[in-house]
Every structure is written in structure tokens, then in C-alpha cells.
Amino acid sequence: xxxxxxxxxxxxxxxxxxxxxxxxxxxxxxxxxxxxxxxxxxxxxxxxxxxxxxxxxxxxxxxxxxxxxxxxxxxxxxxxxxxxxxxxxxxxxxxxxxxxxxxxxxxxxxxxxxxxxxxxxxxxxxxxxxxxxxxxxxxxxxxxxxxxxxxxxxxxxxxxxxxxxxxxxxxxxxxxxxxxxxxxxxxxxxxxxxxxxxxxxxxxxxxxxxxxxxxxxxxxxxxxxxxxxxxxxxxxxxxxxxxxxxxxxxxx
Amino acid sequence: xxxxxxxxxxxxxxxxxxxxxxxxxxxxxxxxxxxxxxxxxxxxxxxxxxxxxxxxxxxxxxxxxxxxxxxxxxxxxxxxxxxxxxxxxxxxxxxxxxxxxxxxxxxxxxxxxxxxxxxxxxxxxxxxxxxxxxxxxxxxxxxxxxxxxxxxxxxxxxxxxxxxxxxxxxxxxxxxxxxxxxxxxxxxxxxxxxxxxxxxxxxxxxxxxxxxxxxxxxxxxxxxxxxxxxxxxxxxxxxxxxxxxxxxxxxx
DNA sequence: ACCATTGTATGGTCCGACCATAGCGGGGAC
DNA sequence: GTCCCCGCTATGGTCGGACCATACAATGGT
Numbered sequence: 033x034x035x036x037x038x039x040x041x042x043x044x045x046x047x048x049x050x051x052x053x054x055x056x057x058x059x060x061x062x063x064x065x066x067x068x069x070x071x072x073x074x075x076x077x078x079x080x081x082x083x084x085x086x087x088x089x090x091x092x093x094x095x096x097x098x099x100x101x102x103x104x105x106x107x108x109x110x111x112x113x114x115x116x117x118x119x120x121x122x123x124x125x126x127x128x129x130x131x132x133x134x135x136x137x138x139x140x141x142x143x144x145x146x147x148x149x150x151x152x153x154x155x156x157x158x159x160x161x162x163x164x165x166x167x168x169x170x171x172x173x174x175x176x177x178x179x180x181x182x183x184x185x186x187x188x189x190x191x192x193x194x195x196x197x198x199x200x201x202x203x204x205x206x207x208x209x210x211x212x213x214x215x216x217x218x219x220x221x222x223x224x225x226x227x228x229x230x231x232x233x234x235x236x237x238x239x240x241x242x243x244x245x246x247x248x249x250x251x252x253x254x255x256x257x258x259x260x261x262x263x264x265x266x267x268x269x270x271x272x273x274x275x276x277x278x279x280x281x282x283x284x
Numbered sequence: 285x286x287x288x289x290x291x292x293x294x295x296x297x298x299x300x301x302x303x304x305x306x307x308x309x310x311x312x313x314x315x316x317x318x319x320x321x322x323x324x325x326x327x328x329x330x331x332x333x334x335x336x337x338x339x340x341x342x343x344x345x346x347x348x349x350x351x352x353x354x355x356x357x358x359x360x361x362x363x364x365x366x367x368x369x370x371x372x373x374x375x376x377x378x379x380x381x382x383x384x385x386x387x388x389x390x391x392x393x394x395x396x397x398x399x400x401x402x403x404x405x406x407x408x409x410x411x412x413x414x415x416x417x418x419x420x421x422x423x424x425x426x427x428x429x430x431x432x433x434x435x436x437x438x439x440x441x442x443x444x445x446x447x448x449x450x451x452x453x454x455x456x457x458x459x460x461x462x463x464x465x466x467x468x469x470x471x472x473x474x475x476x477x478x479x480x481x482x483x484x485x486x487x488x489x490x491x492x493x494x495x496x497x498x499x500x501x502x503x504x505x506x507x508x509x510x511x512x513x514x515x516x517x518x519x520x521x522x523x524x525x526x527x528x529x530x531x532x533x534x535x536x
Numbered sequence: 537a538c539c540a541t542t543g544t545a546t547g548g549t550c551c552g553a554c555c556a557t558a559g560c561g562g563g564g565a566c
Numbered sequence: 567g568t569c570c571c572c573g574c575t576a577t578g579g580t581c582g583g584a585c586c587a588t589a590c591a592a593t594g595g596t
Contacts, residue, residue: 055580056352080546091581093345096547100308100349101356105385112547113589119546133357133385147461154410154464158402209399212406215467305587307549332577343550348578364578365558371577 055090059098062088067107067122078108078120106130134218148219149276153269155216156200159207160252160268164261171206175199175253182246189231192242197224199249203256203268241278248274307342311350314340319359319374330360330372358382386470400471401528405521407468408452411459412504412520416513423458427451427505434498441483444494449476451501455508455520493530500526 066072078084081099085092099120102108109123163171178199182192197220204216231238248271255263318324330336333351337344351372354360361375415423430451434444449472456468483490500523507515 054578082546093348093582094580097349097352097579099547100352104353104356110547111589112545112587114545115590118589130385133382143463147463150410150461151463151467154406158406209402211395211399211403215403305548334577345551346549349548351578362578363558364556364576366576367559370558 055094056097056101059084059088059090059095060101063098063102063108072122074122076122078122080119105133130214130218134215134222145276148223149272152216152219153272155212155219156204156268156272157265158212159204159209159216160256160264161261162207162209163203164256164259164264166208167203167206167256171202172253172257175202175256178202179246179249179253182242182249189238190228193224193228193231196245196249197221203252206256244274245271307346308349308353311336311340311342311347312353315350315354315360324374326374328374330374332371382466382470386467386474397528400475401524404468404471405524407464407471408456408520408524409517410464411456411461411468412508412516413513414459414461415455416508416511416516418460419455419458419508423454424505424509427454427508430454431498431501431505434494434501441490442480445476445480445483448497448501449473455504458508496526497523 063072063078072078078099079087081092081095085095088095099108099110103110103123106123108120110120111118178195181187182195182199187195200220201213201217204213204220207213234241248267252264252267252271255267315324315330324330330351331339333344333347337347340347351360351362355362355375358375360372362372363370430447433439434447434451439447452472453465453469456465456472459465486493500519504516504519504523507519
């Protein structure tokens with residue numbers, strides 16, 4: 033009985049079922065008001081839960097649920113105690129929340145690996161192209177350090193994975209587009225752990241592959257130093273494609 | 285359930301895990317366990333709050349805060365009553381949550397408009413290229429309908445804005461990459477309201493600009509029909525650039 | 537001047553009660 | 567026999583209060 037409605041409104045009613053007035057949502061609205069109006073800036077403290085509850089005329093539980101929802105979205109940060117890091121404050125790093133959500137998004141929606149790969153290529157090509165012309169000396173310097181550390185013999189798989197992640201993230205940030213960088217970070221970061229599991233599953237086959245990745249990184253690094261945007265783009269895409277072509281995709 | 289860690293056993297210095305003993309997070313972990321293990325699929329109902337609290341040996345408030353956080357991330361959906369749509373269930377559309385978060389993200393981080401424009405161009409070029417070869421007949425048919433409705437004289441600015449949004453979203457979905465499409469939707473959707481405000485601020489200047497947008501849409505549509513990926517890409521980028529070149533960017 | 541104790545403000549957790557909503561089912565009117 | 571009304575029940579939503587845990591601040595003794 034799909035589409036059957038007892039209260040037939042016969043046509044143009046467009047009878048919007050009055051949005052539920054869940055109290056905690058009203059609290060969320062008030063908080064967002066303060067943020068968008070500029071009254072609350074990043075790092076500012078909100079009133080204590082008990083006080084705000086009193087001010088808004090609602091229960092503390094309602095305030096807590098609102099805070100919890102905002103915290104889950106990375107908007108707020110809650111801490112106990114009385115110091116400067118205590119109380120509920122406007123969070124400084126929403127990127128982390130984006131990462132968390134995107135990770136869940138990927139897990140729940142079960143995106144095809146091919147889609148994720150294409151998205152990575154698209155994002156990182158964009159970043160690499162811009163990084164080739166906009167990368168600052170300290171960006172390049174840090175990239176060089178990362179490459180050297182990845183060459184180090186006492187660099188195990190976990191460390192290599194972290195360095196590899198930072199290498200790509202650094203390039204994304206050097207690209208100068210904060211939004212694109214955040215999306216890149218979110219995706220790369222969301223795959224850090226599954227990637228590590230894939231590393232471990234490789235056994236001794238890991239070494240030659242790691243060597244290949246290092247070569248790719250070196251070439252990309254050189255292209256960035258030369259300001260060769262076209263090469264940086266192409267090398268990045270080839271690098272990512274090769275990365276998944278080794279059959280690791282099955283591990284994801 | 286005794287899966288509880290007692291006080292530090294003053295021996296090995298492995299005492300890393302501390303401060304993250306928040307009960308509601310443990311509840312979140314349990315729920316995510318059930319989801320990733322497959323025991324809970326999209327649409328499934330979770331136990332009633334009171335029951336789950338009893339089962340996990342925590343208070344109902346802890347369960348509620350966990351649910352609230354997961355709901356804020358778009359993982360769960362909570363509804364009252366006794367029917368099939370009642371109770372707490374695993375949500376089906378995390379895209380909406382992504383949109384919400386990205387909107388807040390943009391507001392809080394105050395991304396430069398240029399960054400958002402570049403991100404749009406990157407995403408929609410990708411979608412357009414693939415849509416040119418993968419768009420299905422019903423996709424094209426719907427796009428045609430949207431174009432016709434945008435031509436209609438009784439199409440006001442709000443309606444035009446909605447149709448324009450759907451036009452771009454449709455192309456993104458026709459591209460076949462769910463992840464890219466979701467990111468496109470999130471960004472386009474997050475700018476729907478500010479864009480509408482910009483429309484209204486234009487006054488009578490709106491009509492010639494709308495006409496230009498319609499022409500752009502027609503050309504893109506034709507490129508998609510022809511399967512001309514290159515043209516679709518270029519037209520999309522030119523369209524978006526022109527879109528913001530009219531000085532609307534200042535309104536954002 | 538230094539350090540331990542106490543104080544205080546904050547979030548974290550729990551309990552128990554009641555309200556609001558929405559489907560379900562029994563019982564009466566026809 | 568059929569149909570509608572009304573109360574039942576399960577569910578999330580809200581509330582108030584109590585107590586715990588934490589971390590800094592103020593105090594006071596040495």
C-alpha cells in the first residue's frame with residue numbers, strides 16, 4: 033500500500049508536517065546563531081552547561097544532547113576541569129570531523145574502490161598542479177625530509193605509511209586550496225588504517241613495492257621543484273594508479 | 285559484562301589509554317561494531333533505548349548521547365511512535381549529513397570563494413567528463429525537462445535556483461562516481477541559500493544573466509548528448525567561471 | 537619560597553519520573 | 567458483519583536532581 037494516505041489532502045496542499053520542535057535542535061540553532069553572527073569565534077568558550085540550560089529555559093540534558101551532536105560534527109570541543117582547555121569551546125580543527133565523517137561515509141556506503149581511486153586522482157592532480165607553482169621553500173624542504181626518512185633503513189611499515197600520508201597531505205596543503213586539501217586529507221586519512229593492514233599482509237613483497245613508491249615520490253618531488261605542473265600532475269596520477277594496481281585494492 | 289579495565293597495574297608503562305573513558309563513546313563503539321560486522325544493515329532497527337541501556341549496563345542518558353552523536357553524523361535516524369518508521373534505525377542517506385557538515389565547515393573555516401570555485405570546477409569537470417559517456421537516457425531526459433522548466437516564464441528566482449542546483453547534481457550523479465557526486469552535491473547544496481540571496485540582490489540585472497546561464501546549460505546538455513567529453517568538461521568550467529565572474533562572489 | 541591540602545568549577549554519569557507521538561486492537565454503534 | 571472511535575502500549579523526548587571525576591586555583595602550613 034504504497035502512497036496510501038488516510039488524510040487525503042487531494043492535490044496542492046504541500047502540507048509540510050511542521051518540523052518537530054525537538055528542544056535540543058533549538059539549542060543547536062542558538063549555538064549556530066552565535067557562531068555565524070560572529071559572537072562566538074573559534075576557541076571561544078560557551079557558557080557552562082548548567083548556566084546555558086538556565087538561560088535557555090531547558091534542561092541540562094537537552095543542552096548536553098545539543099552539544100554532543102555539535103561535538104560529533106566537530107563544531108565543539110568538550111573538556112572537564114577549570115583550566116583554559118576546559119569547558120565547552122568552539123573547535124579549531126573541523127578537518128578532523130570531516131575526516132571522521134568521510135571515513136564512516138565510505139564504510140557505510142561501501143563505495144567501490146574504483147570510485148575512491150578516481151576521487152583521489154582528481155583531488156591530488158589538482159593539488160599537485162597548483163603545488164608545482166605555489167609550493168613554498170619550507171614546503172619543499174619538508175617534503176625532502178619526508179623522502180629521506182622514508183629511505184631510512186629503520187623505517188618500518190607503519191612509519192612508512194605515516195610518512196607517505198604526510199607526503200601527500202603536504203602537497204595538498206601546498207596547493208593552496210584549503211577546501212581541496214581538506215577533502216584530500218579526509219580521503220587519504222580515512223584509508224590510513226586499511227592501507228596499513230594491506231602493507232602487513234604483503235609480507236616480504238613489501239620491500240620492492242616500497243622502493244617503487246619511493247621512486248615515484250622522488251620524481252614527483254623533482255617535478256614540484258622544477259615547477260613543472262604538467263609533470264607533477266601526470267606523475268601523481270601514475271603513482272596512485274600503480275599504488276592500487278598491485279592488487280591492494282582487494283584489501284580495502 | 286566485565287570488559288572493564290581496572291586501575292593501572294603499576295608494572296609495564298603501557299598506560300596509553302586514558303581520558304577516553306567516556307561511556308557514551310563505548311556505546312558508539314558497540315553500535316559501530318554491529319554495523320561493520322554486518323549484524324546491522326541499513327534500515328535495521330536498534331533495540332529500544334531503555335533495552336539497550338539495560339543490555340550494555342549503562343544509563344539511558346549515555347545511550348541517548350551516543351545515539352545523538354551518531355544521528356548528527358547521519359548514521360542513525362530516530363523517530364517516535366510504534367510504526368515501521370519508528371524507533372532508532374540505521375540511516376540510509378549519509379549524503380545529507382555530509383552536506384550539513386560541509387556547510388558548517390565552509391561557514392566556520394571561511395574558505396575563500398576562489399577555493400570553493402576551484403573545487404567546484406574540479407569536481408564538476410570530472411563528473412561532466414564521465415557523464416558524457418555514461419549518462420543514461422533517463423538522465424538526459426530529466427536534464428531536458430529541467431532546461432524546459434528553467435525556460436518557463438513562471439519560473440521565479442527561487443525556482444530557478446533549485447532547478448539549477450538539480451541540473452548540476454544530476455550531471456554529477458550521471459557521472460557514476462558516488463563519492464565525487466556526494467562531494468559535488470554537498471558543495472552545491474551548501475551554496476544554495478547564499479546563491480539565492482545573491483539572485484535577489486541582483487534586481488533586474490538578473491534576467492540577462494539567467495538567460496546566459498540557460499544558454500550555457502543548453503550547450504552543456506548538447507555536449508552530453510553528443511558524448512563529447514572534452515566539450516562537456518570545458519563548457520562546465522566556463523559556465524562556472526562565468527557564473528562567479530558576474531561579481532556574485534562578493535555576495536558569498 | 538615551596539609544596540601539600542582544600543576548594544571550586546566543569547563536564548560525565550546515573551536514576552526515576554513524566555510527556556508526546558503514533559500505530560494497534562478492542563469494543564460499541566450501525 | 568462492518569466500520570469507526572477510543573484507549574492501550576511502545577517508543578523517543580524532556581525534565582530535575584543527585585553524585586562522581588577531573589583539573590586548575592587558592593590557601594595555608596612548613
